Amino acid sequence: MEWIKLAKKVMGGYSLTKEEAKEILLTSDDDILSVINAAYEIRRYYYGNKVKLNLIINAKSGLCPEDCGYCAQSIKAKTEIDRYTLISKQTIVEGAKEAKRNKIGTYCIVMSGRRPTHNEVDTVVSAVEEIKNEVGQIKICACMGLVTEEQAVKLKAAGVDRFNHNINTSANHHANITTTHDYDDRVNTIENIKKAGISPCSGVICGMGETDDDIVEMAFALKELDADSIPVNFLHPITGTKLENMDELTPVRCLKILSLFRFVNPTKEIRISGGREFNLRSLQSLGLFIANSIFVGDYLTTDGQCADEDFQLIKDLGFEIEENPFEVESQTVAKTQ
Ligand code: SF4
Numbered sequence: 001m002e003w004i005k006l007a008k009k010v011m012g013g014y015s016l017t018k019e020e021a022k023e024i025l026l027t028s029d030d031d032i033l034s035v036i037n038a039a040y041e042i043r044r045y046y047y048g049n050k051v052k053l054n055l056i057i058n059a060k061s062g063l064c065p066e067d068c069g070y071c072a073q074s075i076k077a078k079t080e081i082d083r084y085t086l087i088s089k090q091t092i093v094e095g096a097k098e099a100k101r102n103k104i105g106t107y108c109i110v111m112s113g114r115r116p117t118h119n120e121v122d123t124v125v126s127a128v129e130e131i132k133n134e135v136g137q138i139k140i141c142a143c144m145g146l147v148t149e150e151q152a153v154k155l156k157a158a159g160v161d162r163f164n165h166n167i168n169t170s171a172n173h174h175a176n177i178t179t180t181h182d183y184d185d186r187v188n189t190i191e192n193i194k195k196a197g198i199s200p201c202s203g204v205i206c207g208m209g210e211t212d213d214d215i216v217e218m219a220f221a222l223k224e225l226d227a228d229s230i231p232v233n234f235l236h237p238i239t240g241t242k243l244e245n246m247d248e249l250t251p252v253r254c255l256k257i258l259s260l261f262r263f264v265n266p267t268k269e270i271r272i273s274g275g276r277e278f279n280l281r282s283l284q285s286l287g288l289f290i291a292n293s294i295f296v297g298d299y300l301t302t303d304g305q306c307a308d309e310d311f312q313l314i315k316d317l318g319f320e321i322e323e324n325p326f327e328v329e330s331q332t333v334a335k336t337q
Helices: 003-011 018-026 029-047 089-101 118-134 149-158 183-195 212-225 251-264 276-287 307-316 325-336
Strands: 050-060 106-111 139-143 162-164 199-201 204-206 229-234 269-272 293-295
Touching (some): 003 029, 003 251, 018 212, 029 251, 050 269, 106 118, 106 162, 118 149, 149 183, 162 229, 204 212, 212 251, 229 251, 229 276, 251 276
Parallel strands (some): 050 106, 050 293, 106 139, 162 199, 229 269, 269 293
């Protein structure tokens, strides 16, 4: 496959077929630089050399009745993590101020649990209103589990820009990972968010026993859902979870997966998410030639590298931090019209 030619077609509006997408995963490891180079052409066309930073605040941890096999926060997992109910509004607001000082483009308020209570929604609504009044240009993403359309409308009115709800894996593989809710529950929440006018963020976790076809299906499902932001997580197996012994990713495999998501969803924010340091290891910098967004700081229950290392990585690549994500998005939209 002449990857660079395919990239040029994609920039001209061409949509990959599933067969072409799968070929990315089947490419010989020797050819990985050709694939990355082509994916970089697409990334550069839509996002230049900007990198968007995202920061998570774990606003409610553990105690979750669901049984997602990768998650340390499930009550089924035998893990040593902090467990607490929803933190105060003031702590959420202070976190946003700190995020703004650190050039974070999107502040992600994340809660464990199947779905939020009305009181929890009200606390987040009140915190977001204050952040929007006091902190200025920072995007707010909420991640609160399954939400109703009514709850989504309230969050939108408060100023929530984005809502994250990952499809996690393919429809075909979902029941192998989670049995307490199904794939359609996840899709319904994304649809509720969209109906409320909130930008949908939805992504995947790779390395959970899925096939190449499953990965292709995930990328096309997110294209179909029109997710604006696509976090690509790579499983960081946690002792005490059902998937604790899973070990199937290599750094090059991760780069192929990122490239596939870039080719299939060329205009979207592709974020290297959980498991970046653990799985990409010394090849993290190559990932940023494909993705245009990363998390800074810790993930929900695993540590990230220190923020200074991320800032250095971006600087060494000659990339720049995107300080105003509202601006870069309007430029991207203009290129797709
Ligand atoms: S991923 Fe979310 S829903 Fe699943 S167990 Fe963890 S906290 Fe609960």
